[in-house]
Amino acid sequence: MPAALPASIPDPLGHTPARRRIALVSSVYDELVEAYPAWWVDLLGEQNHVGGIESTKWLFARSGLHPGDRALDAGAFVGGAARFLASEGVRAVALDLGRDFLAAGHRMDGGASVDWVAGLTQRLPFSEDAFRSAWCMDSYIAPRELSRVLQPGGTICLCCEVPVDSRGGVEAFIEEWRELGFDLTAHKQLSLEATQAWRAAETELVRRRPHFQERYGQRGYIAQLDMVTDLVQAYERGELGHGLFVFTKG
Numbered sequence: 015m016p017a018a019l020p021a022s023i024p025d026p027l028g029h030t031p032a033r034r035r036i037a038l039v040s041s042v043y044d045e046l047v048e049a050y051p052a053w054w055v056d057l058l059g060e061q062n063h064v065g066g067i068e069s070t071k072w073l074f075a076r077s078g079l080h081p082g083d084r085a086l087d088a089g090a091f092v093g094g095a096a097r098f099l100a101s102e103g104v105r106a107v108a109l110d111l112g113r114d115f116l117a118a119g120h121r122m123d124g125g126a127s128v129d130w131v132a133g134l135t136q137r138l139p140f141s142e143d144a145f146r147s148a149w150c151m152d153s154y155i156a157p158r159e160l161s162r163v164l165q166p167g168g169t170i171c172l173c174c175e176v177p178v179d180s181r182g183g184v185e186a187f188i189e190e191w192r193e194l195g196f197d198l199t200a201h202k203q204l205s206l207e208a209t210q211a212w213r214a215a216e217t218e219l220v221r222r223r224p225h226f227q228e229r230y231g232q233r234g235y236i237a238q239l240d241m242v243t244d245l246v247q248a249y250e251r252g253e254l255g256h257g258l259f260v261f262t263k264g
């Protein structure tokens with residue numbers, strides 16, 4: 015990965031400092047894309063969850079976070095949410111099992127203001143009550159472990175898939191958090207947005223088949239397309255839904 019150009023070094027492309035920063039940031043993400051042939055890295059971008067930055071802002075507005083509070087972004091990828099929180103004055107920690115994702119995030123816009131930690135969400139390397147808010151956006155959710163590191167009165171902010179079938183679906187999901195001592199304080203349906211996002215990904219994989227087939231290999235391409243097609247069908251059959259949730263710890 016190229017090192018960031020110090021401001022004193024003239025940019026060979028003649029960019030102004032602001033343009034240069036944007037060019038460097040996008041080149042960091044582009045290099046990550048190059049190194050990780052996976053449909054979700056290729057097609058969802060650095061705010062790698064349904065609804066993008068708007069979902070991040072929606073959760074932040076309801077998270078109860080204030081400047082100086084500590085927040086955890088679990089399964090952070092390149093820390094799209096963590097870097098946004100840091101830009102709002104929050105002391106953000108980004109945790110992910112992928113060290114390369116963390117290294118890229120550290121070099122992206124706002125990355126220097128975030129603490130980057132390699133680890134698993136189900137075994138968080140933090141003490142009890144370490145955070146005012148714990149976030150998990152389209153990543154593995156470990157309710158007990160996220161609850162353990164959260165202060166009383168703190169919030170869990172989720173962007174996630176939820177079952178919506180006739181067996182209870184979203185109610186069962188909410189009930190599980192209630193049993194852990196949480197109240198649901200905000201919820202937004204994102205099932206339509208998710209269905210559209212997965213359909214768009216499927217369309218893109220098919221439209222640019224030669225490109226993706228070369229990138230993933232023939233079997234890899236079929237596997238990735240199958241994955242996205244299964245997702246689209248599960249959403250279209252009404253078996254899966256997506257949503258934003260804020261739970262507050264009692």
Ligand SMILES: C[S@@+](CC[C@H](N)C(=O)[O-])C[C@H]1O[C@@H](n2cnc3c(N)ncnc32)[C@H](O)[C@@H]1O
Nearest residue numbers: 061062063089090091110111134135151153154
């Ligand atoms: C779809 S990406 C979402 C990234 C990020 N939350 C966002 O919204 O931009 C899922 C991320 O979760 C990470 N992940 C998956 N399982 C994990 C686990 N058990 N512990 C920590 N990270 C995990 C993956 O490495 C990946 O970076």
